[in-house]
Amino acid sequence: MPPRVNTAQRRLLKEYQQLTKDCPEGIVAGPVSEDNLFVWDCLIEGPKDTPYENGVFPARLTFPTDYPLSPPKLVFTPSILHPNIYANGEVCISILHPPGEDPLQYERPEERWSPVQNVEKILLSVMSMLSEPNVESGANIDACVLWRDNREEFERRVRADVRKSLGL
Amino acid sequence: MSSFVPTVSDPSDFAHCSEPRLVEFDSLLRCHICKEYQTAPVLTTCGHSYCSVCIRKYLIHTAKCPICSKEIREANLQRNVLLEQVVICFKTLRDDLLEKLTVESKVDDRQRRGSCEVIEIDDNVEVDDELEIVSETKKRRNVGQGGLESLFKRKKTPPKVGPLGTCPICAKQFPIRVLESEHIDLCLNTPLLEQDKDSIVPKESEHSYQKLTKLDFSSLSNTTLKQKLAKLELPTNGNRNQLESRYNEYLILWNANCDSIVPKDPKVLRRQLAQWESSLKFRKDDHDRQLDKKGWSDLIKQARNSKMKTREEQDDAQVESIDIMSTNEEDDSNLITSAQPQNCSIQASTQESTDHERVFAD
Numbered sequence: 001m002p003p004r005v006n007t008a009q010r011r012l013l014k015e016y017q018q019l020t021k022d023c024p025e026g027i028v029a030g031p032v033s034e035d036n037l038f039v040w041d042c043l044i045e046g047p048k049d050t051p052y053e054n055g056v057f058p059a060r061l062t063f064p065t066d067y068p069l070s071p072p073k074l075v076f077t078p079s080i081l082h083p084n085i086y087a088n089g090e091v092c093i094s095i096l097h098p099p100g101e102d103p104l105q106y107e108r109p110e111e112r113w114s115p116v117q118n119v120e121k122i123l124l125s126v127m128s129m130l131s132e133p134n135v136e137s138g139a140n141i142d143a144c145v146l147w148r149d150n151r152e153e154f155e156r157r158v159r160a161d162v163r164k165s166l167g168l
Numbered sequence: 169m170s171s172f173v174p175t176v177s178d179p180s181d182f183a184h185c186s187e188p189r190l191v192e193f194d195s196l197l198r199c200h201i202c203k204e205y206q207t208a209p210v211l212t213t214c215g216h217s218y219c220s221v222c223i224r225k226y227l228i229h230t231a232k233c234p235i236c237s238k239e240i241r242e243a244n245l246q247r248n249v250l251l252e253q254v255v256i257c258f259k260t261l262r263d264d265l266l267e268k269l270t271v272e273s274k275v276d277d278r279q280r281r282g283s284c285e286v287i288e289i290d291d292n293v294e295v296d297d298e299l300e301i302v303s304e305t306k307k308r309r310n311v312g313q314g315g316l317e318s319l320f321k322r323k324k325t326p327p328k329v330g331p332l333g334t335c336p337i338c339a340k341q342f343p344i345r346v347l348e349s350e351h352i353d354l355c356l357n358t359p360l361l362e363q364d365k366d367s368i369v370p371k372e373s374e375h376s377y378q379k380l381t382k383l384d385f386s387s388l389s390n391t392t393l394k395q396k397l398a399k400l401e402l403p404t405n406g407n408r409n410q411l412e413s414r415y416n417e418y419l420i421l422w423n424a425n426c427d428s429i430v431p432k433d434p435k436v437l438r439r440q441l442a443q444w445e446s447s448l449k450f451r452k453d454d455h456d457r458q459l460d461k462k463g464w465s466d467l468i469k470q471a472r473n474s475k476m477k478t479r480e481e482q483d484d485a486q487v488e489s490i491d492i493m494s495t496n497e498e499d500d501s502n503l504i505t506s507a508q509p510q511n512c513s514i515q516a517s518t519q520e521s522t523d524h525e526r527v528f529a530d
Binding site: 006007011013018021068070098099 | 176200201204222226229232
């Protein structure tokens with residue numbers, strides 16, 4: 001039986017269609033299978049002039065059933081070393097957080113999730129997150145410390161991740 | 169390409185026609201939440217417009233405007249009648265416009281390549297863009313045709329809009345495409361007296377639908393709640409949670425429908441409600457694994473209770489929902505295959521992926 005096509009699925013179809021027509025450079029994304037539009041695979045290219053350069057990082061987007069009212073979740077598989085990515089690969093940036101949730105008041109409401117955002121904007125934010133980590137609200141404390149105190153070692157380990165991501 | 173565009177229409181459909189600026193116009197008429205053309209649009213106190221259903225659902229979630237994050241309240245939403253008329257009008261014209269502008273741009277291509285067969289097709293030009301007309305004049309003069317005079321003639325003749333058909337309801341003539349895609353629906357939904365003789369857009373009509381009020385469930389017994397649902401001709405099976413969320417969903421559908429200038433029949437709303445409920449069942453199957461222990465035992469308890477009480481009722485309801493599903497199954501699978509333009513598995517390298525995009529662009 002095909003899944004019911006509801007608001008969330010229609011919107012995901014539209015976003016998918018738009019991304020296939022006109023996709024920003026360095027990003028590929030689409031549903032894993034047509035039976036389930038709520039799980040997408042993405043490939044994100046490491047931005048130039050960063051230690052992530054030349055890397056191609058796979059990630060998985062999981063959409064809630066009430067998308068776009070609630071934001072999706074983005075997990076790098078495997079995880080990569082970055083101050084704003086948890087050890088389990090989950091990305092922690094403001095655009096993925098609903099406006100109500102911000103116990104520490106780090107994020108301005110206009111930077112957070114609202115139905116006006118979309119997959120493309122999320123992935124672009126992730127690319128800019130890769131080039132400019134935000135250690136103020138870090139997710140991976142070890143990575144934050146390493147980034148702040150020993151940038152050389154941080155970049156060396158990231159480049160090792162990049163080589164791994166390319167299967168070298 | 170054209171086989172899937174009409175099913176999941178998108179502003180970028182205009183990107184390759186002779187007036188790509190229509191992409192922006194098209195996207196302005198869409199709701200920021202569902203990305204469809206706005207249905208029964210409402211205006212917030214901060215001046216933004218959304219489908220009534222979409223924003224009502226979002227406000228339950230977060231009481232802020234999705235665009236500017238100002239605090240807004242459901243009670244302050246106002247109908248946006250003019251926008252709804254503009255949307256209906258544009259939706260009606262869209263396919264024709266798209267077709268013509270695409271034909272036109274093909275003609276322009278041929279013109280650039282120096283072909284002379286252009287003049288006959290020129291008469292199909294519909295958009296009164298001054299720049300266009302000036303350039304056309306030049307071309308005409310170059311070819312040695314009637315010049316300005318013929319231009320004036322062309323302007324006076326009404327634009328050709330394809331074969332005409334007669335609407336079975338209001339007996340007026342419309343292009344068949346418009347008739348099939350939009351007009352008959354509109355005509356069925358609008359009282360005859362309200363229709364303007366020459367207009368595709370229905371006038372704002374006074375309908376008799378009254379908005380429903382929110383219920384204070386804590387002070388309602390099961391029986392009263394069921395009576396309320398029955399009064400609205402809604403199913404009364406299921407547990408307390410199901411009854412409450414059924415009422416709440418219908419409340420949104422109903423109140424949003426009241427914001428439209430062409431409100432749908434309550435029957436249509438009840439069908440939407442049934443679809444919503446069956447999509448909920450589907451989701452539940454999908455997310456069973458994520459339930460924790462407490463969730464499981466609660467569910468088992470619920471299931472036992474409700475099954476004992478309402479086995480027969482549920483059987484009836486199932487027959488009904490299967491009915492609805494079978495009618496929509498084909499649409500759904502069309503929609504999905506159509507959004508899957510080609511073999512779209514994610515490519516292993518970005519180089520390959522850019523090639524892939526190019527294939528799509530073609």
